[in-house]
Amino acid sequence: MERHGLATYLIGFVLAVVLTAIPFWLVATHALPPQRLLLVIGIAAVLQVLVHLRFFLHLNFTTTPKENLLALVFTALLIFIMVGGSFWIMFDLHQRMMS
Amino acid sequence: MFGKLTIEALPLYSAIAAGGAAVTVGGALLVAIVLTWLKAWKYLWTDWLTSVDHKRIGVMYIVLALIMLLRGFVDAIMMRAQQATALDAGGYLPPEHFDQIFSSHGTIMIFFMAMPFMTGLINLIMPLQIGTRDVAFPWLNAVSLWLSAAGAGLVMVSLVIGKFSTAGWTGYPPYSGIDYNPGVGVDYWIWAILISGVGSTMSGINFIVTILKRRAPGMTLMRMTPFTWTALCASVLMAFAFPAITVACGLLALDRLFGMHFFTNAHGGNMMNYANLFWIWGHPEVYILILPAFGIFSEVVATFSKKRLFGYESLVYATAAIAILSFTVWLHHFFTMGSSANVNAFFGVTTMVIAVPTGVKVFNWLLTMYRGRIDFHPSMMWSIGFMVTFVIGGMTGVLLAIPPADFLMHNTTFLVAHFHNMIIPGVLFGYLAGYMFWFPKAFGFELNRGWGLASFWCWLIGFYLAFMPLYLLGLKGMPRRMETYNDPTWQPYLMVAAAGAVVVLFGIASMVMQLYVSIRDRRLTADRTGDPFDGRTLEWSTSSPPPPYNFAVIPTVSDREPFLVAKKDGTAYQRPASYTPISIPSNTPAGVVLGIFAFVLGFAIIWHIWWLVAVSAIVMFTTVITRSSDDHAEFTLSAGEVKRIEDERFRELGRRA
Numbered sequence: 001m002e003r004h005g006l007a008t009y010l011i012g013f014v015l016a017v018v019l020t021a022i023p024f025w026l027v028a029t030h031a032l033p034p035q036r037l038l039l040v041i042g043i044a045a046v047l048q049v050l051v052h053l054r055f056f057l058h059l060n061f062t063t064t065p066k067e068n069l070l071a072l073v074f075t076a077l078l079i080f081i082m083v084g085g086s087f088w089i090m091f092d093l094h095q096r097m098m099s
Numbered sequence: 100m101f102g103k104l105t106i107e108a109l110p111l112y113s114a115i116a117a118g119g120a121a122v123t124v125g126g127a128l129l130v131a132i133v134l135t136w137l138k139a140w141k142y143l144w145t146d147w148l149t150s151v152d153h154k155r156i157g158v159m160y161i162v163l164a165l166i167m168l169l170r171g172f173v174d175a176i177m178m179r180a181q182q183a184t185a186l187d188a189g190g191y192l193p194p195e196h197f198d199q200i201f202s203s204h205g206t207i208m209i210f211f212m213a214m215p216f217m218t219g220l221i222n223l224i225m226p227l228q229i230g231t232r233d234v235a236f237p238w239l240n241a242v243s244l245w246l247s248a249a250g251a252g253l254v255m256v257s258l259v260i261g262k263f264s265t266a267g268w269t270g271y272p273p274y275s276g277i278d279y280n281p282g283v284g285v286d287y288w289i290w291a292i293l294i295s296g297v298g299s300t301m302s303g304i305n306f307i308v309t310i311l312k313r314r315a316p317g318m319t320l321m322r323m324t325p326f327t328w329t330a331l332c333a334s335v336l337m338a339f340a341f342p343a344i345t346v347a348c349g350l351l352a353l354d355r356l357f358g359m360h361f362f363t364n365a366h367g368g369n370m371m372n373y374a375n376l377f378w379i380w381g382h383p384e385v386y387i388l389i390l391p392a393f394g395i396f397s398e399v400v401a402t403f404s405k406k407r408l409f410g411y412e413s414l415v416y417a418t419a420a421i422a423i424l425s426f427t428v429w430l431h432h433f434f435t436m437g438s439s440a441n442v443n444a445f446f447g448v449t450t451m452v453i454a455v456p457t458g459v460k461v462f463n464w465l466l467t468m469y470r471g472r473i474d475f476h477p478s479m480m481w482s483i484g485f486m487v488t489f490v491i492g493g494m495t496g497v498l499l500a501i502p503p504a505d506f507l508m509h510n511t512t513f514l515v516a517h518f519h520n521m522i523i524p525g526v527l528f529g530y531l532a533g534y535m536f537w538f539p540k541a542f543g544f545e546l547n548r549g550w551g552l553a554s555f556w557c558w559l560i561g562f563y564l565a566f567m568p569l570y571l572l573g574l575k576g577m578p579r580r581m582e583t584y585n586d587p588t589w590q591p592y593l594m595v596a597a598a599g600a601v602v603v604l605f606g607i608a609s610m611v612m613q614l615y616v617s618i619r620d621r622r623l624t625a626d627r628t629g630d631p632f633d634g635r636t637l638e639w640s641t642s643s644p645p646p647p648y649n650f651a652v653i654p655t656v657s658d659r660e661p662f663l664v665a666k667k668d669g670t671a672y673q674r675p676a677s678y679t680p681i682s683i684p685s686n687t688p689a690g691v692v693l694g695i696f697a698f699v700l701g702f703a704i705i706w707h708i709w710w711l712v713a714v715s716a717i718v719m720f721t722t723v724i725t726r727s728s729d730d731h732a733e734f735t736l737s738a739g740e741v742k743r744i745e746d747e748r749f750r751e752l753g754r755r756a
């Protein structure tokens with residue numbers, strides 16, 4: 001097992017906190033119109049996932065075994081199906097309800 | 100002090116509800132008295148409840164499932180009795196009570212009968228089949244078990260204290276929201292599911308790691324048994340699908356507890372997203388249940404036809420294909436929610452596609468039987484009954500996959516008939532086949548065949564009688580979940596259905612008799628070799644029941660059916676030159692304690708007893724930390740001790756020969 005210095009964890013922690021604080025702050029202050037707000041929250045969430053993978057689970061493209069990356073690709077596929085499918089379904093409904 | 104809990108919560112307002120409560124409390128008391136009389140408490144605690152052995156955990160899961168099967172069936176026969184007599188507001192159940200019964204029946208059968216049964220069978224058998232000594236995380240396994248039991252306990256307690264949900268097993272808002280359902284019923288449902296759902300997610304992860312990392316040397320993926328393959332795919336589905344229902348129920352709980360608006364129309368909430376999230380889990384869930392049953396059928400059919408499984412590779416690929424496709428069809432559960440034609444068409448087509456790999460499997464089993472020397476053991480009968488009946492259910496499913504047809508049939512008893520047609524002959528028959536097949540492995544003696552066959556025939560005939568009329572009623576337009584109706588032409592069908600439920604009751608009684616007779620005659624049917632059915636795979640190479648370490652020497656595998664090959668080569672049952680010490684995880688009360696306090700936690704949240712929530716959360720947290728930092732969680736069985744157990748086994752084998 002390779003060791004990971006405290007520094008990595010701290011950087012990860014700070015990034016995670018920042019990425020959490022931004023959406024909360026934006027929502028609390030109504031700084032953006034709803035549409036754009038949702039977009040920013042979404043981006044922050046995706047970045048948050050990447051931060052966790054990189055700094056807490058120590059995944060990268062050089063030392064991580066192939067099969068672990070493969071599992072990650074599989075996960076990404078499923079998330080894409082679930083989240084993408086939900087968007088498709090819910091926005092389709094939204095359109096039919098509103099217009 | 101006690102939150103919303105008052106003396107009013109006791110079901111003294113109705114004789115039937117009070118009767119249900121009395122049976123529940125009486126049953127629990129009876130078990131306690133019998134245990135005290137047998138002086139079995141200590142044995143139960145040290146050998147079972149605190150055990151982390153995958154075999155014992157498996158058995159406890161199955162015991163839980165069988166108890167809950169009884170409860171779920173009582174619900175079922177009560178509904179059948181109500182509907183048979185409910186013409187023009189007849190019947191004996193008030194609407195409110197009838198609604199609780201279909202909700203608890205569905206919830207129990209899916210979450211607390213089928214799920215524990217499946218998890219139990221995988222626990223019991225999969226580690227033996229892949230030639231390992233335990234699952235990857237034995238303690239986590241115990242935690243999963245006790246969280247499932249805690250959820251089941253909450254459903255049972257709702258019979259005695261307060262009421263259960265009336266919102267069906269799906270709990271759709273807005274009806275399940277706080278405005279329309281201010282009582283505790285929906286909360287019981289939510290917390291039972293949330294708590295057991297955590298257990299299921301962890302089981303899934305545990306099984307995945309076990310199968311991927313702990314196979315015996317030489318057991319490549321394509322040498323795994325069909326049951327292990329299906330267990331792997333089902334576990335992947337569990338790990339990925341359960342978070343969706345956890346989120347859906349969690350958000351619903353937030354709506355109810357803290358006045359949030361995820362699923363209300365106010366403040367931008369959207370109740371349809373609940374249906375979306377629920378079924379993102381819900382459809383994979385049906386494959387979580389059915390895939391392991393497919394695995395069991397594959398093992399049973401090969402063993403009792405005395406042939407290699409026909410088309411193993413195609414079965415494996417079909418399983419994997421189903422697993423992935425099962426994530427692409429969930430909208431077929433709400434075709435009528437108002438999506439546009441394109442969306443409905445897409446999900447209709449994917450649903451029809453998923454029938455193809457399932458069809459492939461039917462041919463695998465049929466062609467395995469073809470020209471086999473078939474032994475009509477009860478497990479084989481369950482499998483044959485399954486093949487015939489499941490195909491009918493599959494066809495009605497493809498019919499429902501056509502959106503315009505679904506618009507007519509959805510929410511009718513046609514749908515109820517369809518899913519029971521998949522889930523009784525598919526899921527339940529599969530698990531019962533596994534139960535009768537592997538029972539000798541777990542306990543060292545066989546189950547009585549005669550009563551097993553009686554049970555099978557009663558279940559099969561009862562099933563047809565109980566559900567074929569519902570197809571017709573559905574076509575005539577009878578909605579599901581009806582407490583009363585005023586169309587006299589429906590009643591004859593409902594009476595036949597009730598008769599069917601009575602026949603199923605005989606099937607269940609036969610299972611109880613079978614257990615009684617088999618235990619009484621256990622010396623006659625003792626399984627001294629560990630291989631009563633001329634088995635093909637590694638689980639049969641150990642003694643019945645297997646020693647705590649399963650295999651004194653981890654086997655090396657060079658074939659898909661390693662034990663059969665070893666028996667042919669004459670290399671089975673070989674004694675190693677010497678034994679080595681084996682380290683085994685020690686028993687721990689931590690799992691039960693976590694389960695008990697998870698139950699208390701759920702109960703306290705349901706009744707808004709906030710101090711108790713805090714106390715139980717702290718106890719749970721402390722238990723996890725304490726056990727996780729225990730450095731002596733294992734003990735070592737010395738080589739001498741292993742040798743003693745193995746010598747005993749070889750003496751038994753020798754005595755037979």
Ligand code: HEM
Pocket residue numbers: 172175176178179201202204205206208209212213266267268269512515519522523526527565578579580581600603
């Ligand atoms: C043993 C024989 C069984 C009988 C006689 C039976 C009977 C019934 C009846 C009468 C209903 C209500 C139908 C309606 O809404 O009009 C029902 C619903 C349901 N059953 Fe069964 N059932 C049986 C076994 C099972 C099994 C084994 C499972 C699952 C493993 C199951 C799962 C469900 C579910 C999920 C519902 C829907 C509940 C709801 O409407 O929310 N049933 N069953």
Ligand SMILES: [Cu+2]
Pocket residue numbers: 381382385428429431432
């Ligand atoms: Cu489905």
